[in-house]
Amino acid sequence: MTRQDATPLLEVRDVAKSFSAVAAVRGCSFPLYPGEVHALVGENGAGKSTIVKMLAGVHQPDTGTLLVSGEEAAFAGPADAKAAGIAVIYQEPTLFPDLSVAENIAMGRQPRGRFGAIDRGRVRREAAELFSRLGVRIDPERPARGLSIADQQIVEIAKAIGGSASVLIMDEPTAALSAVEVERLFAVVRTLRDEGAAVLFISHRFEEITELCERVTIMRDGAHVSTDLVRDLTVDEMVRRMVGRDLDALFPKQDVEPGAVVLEVEDLSREGVFRDVSFTVRAGEIVALAGLVGSGRSEVVQAVFGVDGRDSGAVRVNGKRVRPGDPRSAMAAGMALVPEDRRQQGLVMDLSIQRNVTLPRAGALARLGLLGGGGERREAGRWTERLRTRYGRLTDPVGTLSGGNQQKVVLAKWLSTSPRVLIVDEPTRGIDVGTKAEVHRLMSTLAAEGVAVLMVSSELPEVLGMADRVLVMREGRIAADIPRPRATEESIMFAAMGQEANT
Amino acid sequence: MSGSENRLRGSFTRLASWDGAVILVAVVALVVAAAAVDGFGTSNNVTFMVLDLLPIALLALPMTLIIVTGEIDLSVASTLGLTSAVMGSLWNSGMAIETIIPLCVLLGAVLGAVNGVFVTVFRLPSLAVTIGTLALFRGLALVVLGESAVADFPVVFTTWVTGTVADTAIPNVLLPLLLLAAVFTVVLHATPVGRAVFAAGAGEQAARFSGVRVDRLKFWLFVASGAVAGLAGVLWTLRYSSARADNGLGLELAVVAAVLLGGVSIFGGRGTMPGVLAGVLLLATLQNALRLEDVTNEALNIVTGALLIVSVLLPNISRSVRTAAQRRRLRRTPIPQPATPPAP
Incomplete structure (x- = not known):
């Protein structure tokens, strides 16, 4: 052949x-x-x-x-x-949904008849010939829509x-x-x-x-x-x-004895997106959510945090139920989400660094309902400094920073809320190697301080380097729950692609 | 870098910004008009000018917040008209004016809530919704009062609205206006609500991801807009001592013009309350001065329309010039790139 x-x-x-x-x-x-x-x-x-x-x-x-x-x-x-x-x-x-199948096939090279008009008969015949050559039965006359x-x-x-x-x-x-x-x-x-x-x-x-x-x-x-x-x-x-590649030393994972269960997700479902997703994250634990792009990982964490709704299931933090579809309720329970799409979801690009950092905590920073007097500036300065963010002025639009520094601003924003559950979605996508290591160190430190960390990541080295436990998602379900000693690139890839691990 | 240097640079950029320029132009226009236009500086005219700008200024306050969130409320003038019509009808029915006034403000709030529900629950664009209610509320006003007018409101109230503080030229109504302006300024610029307004307008998704309840915020802004329009309807009715269905017809144009002139971006996310107040003042000064110069109402409309276009056009042009310059600079410096290539 x-x-x-x-x-x-x-x-x-x-x-x-x-x-x-x-x-x-x-x-x-x-x-x-x-x-x-x-x-x-x-x-x-x-x-x-x-x-x-x-x-x-x-x-x-x-x-x-x-x-x-x-x-x-x-x-x-x-x-x-x-x-x-x-x-x-x-x-x-x-x-083109409103054109017929035959017209779509002829698009850009329509046969011309008399007076330069499109020869519709030939368009239809050619489409029918192509379909019979391919051995399929599609009506060339029907619209592409549907x-x-x-x-x-x-x-x-x-x-x-x-x-x-x-x-x-x-x-x-x-x-x-x-x-x-x-x-x-x-x-x-x-x-x-x-x-x-x-x-x-x-x-x-x-x-x-x-x-x-x-x-x-x-x-x-x-x-x-x-x-x-x-x-x-x-x-x-x-x-x-x-x-097959080497795990490098980019992952300063500290060994932490996991504490009590902080985040509980039970039978979370959303029609056509994910089904019966259940897992827990303990204090001090870093749990990775791995899987192929499109397996529903981001959708799950967004539903857990409440920016998206859910059809059924429950989310609990320290045993207390979090209201569905309400990020405020999740934040009050001590949850924070560093989202995947920094430009659309993580930051308001036109607003200043300071306003972005203090946005989730504006209410808490206000005195007698009023903001001003430098409270926001001090708070933003403190957290950006702690994360060693490089910027000109706190009043500069956050969009002027580099990707890595933008990510630090997003992290600063959520760390300032002192979360008990930190969810990070692709925390190091699109940032340089040095900043990556800093972000990893930060996650490790937070876990050591007793924060429950849930990390969505498509980078296997990151997953293997950071996670105590790996949840692998496939087609909207949790396909495997792999503890750190058994987590390898092979076992994760097999689970993500729906193959049994036989190595 | 020291904090004082930061603040200094901050105030420089503010001066160089659009709303800074509008404040300057408004002051210059006032001075020029006082010097050059006969009768502009008289105490009578000052009182009139304030009375004229009152409804525009009132409606511009919540409108600013709404436009900064990226929405718009074009139904304000019709809400004013419907409130006025209901006020007349209730007065005819013999209700006490002390009851009617709060009822009218409440009615305005309810009308605003109608807009809010359509925008936040049914997720319709506010432009379409409020064009609809613009026609709907005005139509209802005609149903309530028809072509007739109600004029016999209690003199105590009508003279208070047109009167001045003691022997000064300061109209009584300036006090509630200043109070409301102060409240809205503080809300927009120094409260968590104001922070949420800017965030929702500049990046709605990121605002939601930060825990801002964007829909709830927008709903209450429409309610506030309606309530203020209701109050404006009451004051309008008392000022002219005339409740009519066509009161305030077409006023939304002037309100939107003043807000945009004040430097608020029609695309949301940018704007300041001082800028908007200067925009209102500039518009009122121009209209008043031109009227004193016997310019016709049609010509005044042309001025308002032209200002609206200019105020949308100019900041856009200056911004695109600035970003073009920025891009040229960026092209010469390496752009930070994602460490991973786009996922297949």
């Missing part, structure tokens, strides 16, 4: 791409042969999306080359990539091959599909493969890779790890290659 002797339809050769000082991809090479489905795997942040964007012509590689049918090619923009026969199918299809995600992706595929694409790149196409829909999509992909197209397939699900793909390229931290035939690798080996 594989044709190693053939010239690759598309070859990535030693490609590197940096964004400012950050290397997103360094030295990655792999060939896409005609008649082959090629898997690209790696953890979140391994550089897969950057590769996709370079192939789509959205980004240009800093160094290295792309070869189309053996010829060197440079894509100045998405139009060039399209002209070279490369089509990208994204996880969320981008069809199609399932899987059918929308099939329409996107039809659109791509209708535009005579020979290389199809599918970025996590199955993430939102049910098992039946996945089979349907795979049948279409196999048809294309047998017609001689090259498919690059990105997925987090190993069973899909072993079922569909001939070859697999593994990436880690932007670097190319290996490219092998899938049949030569075990799933265990793939996981090991994806995560």
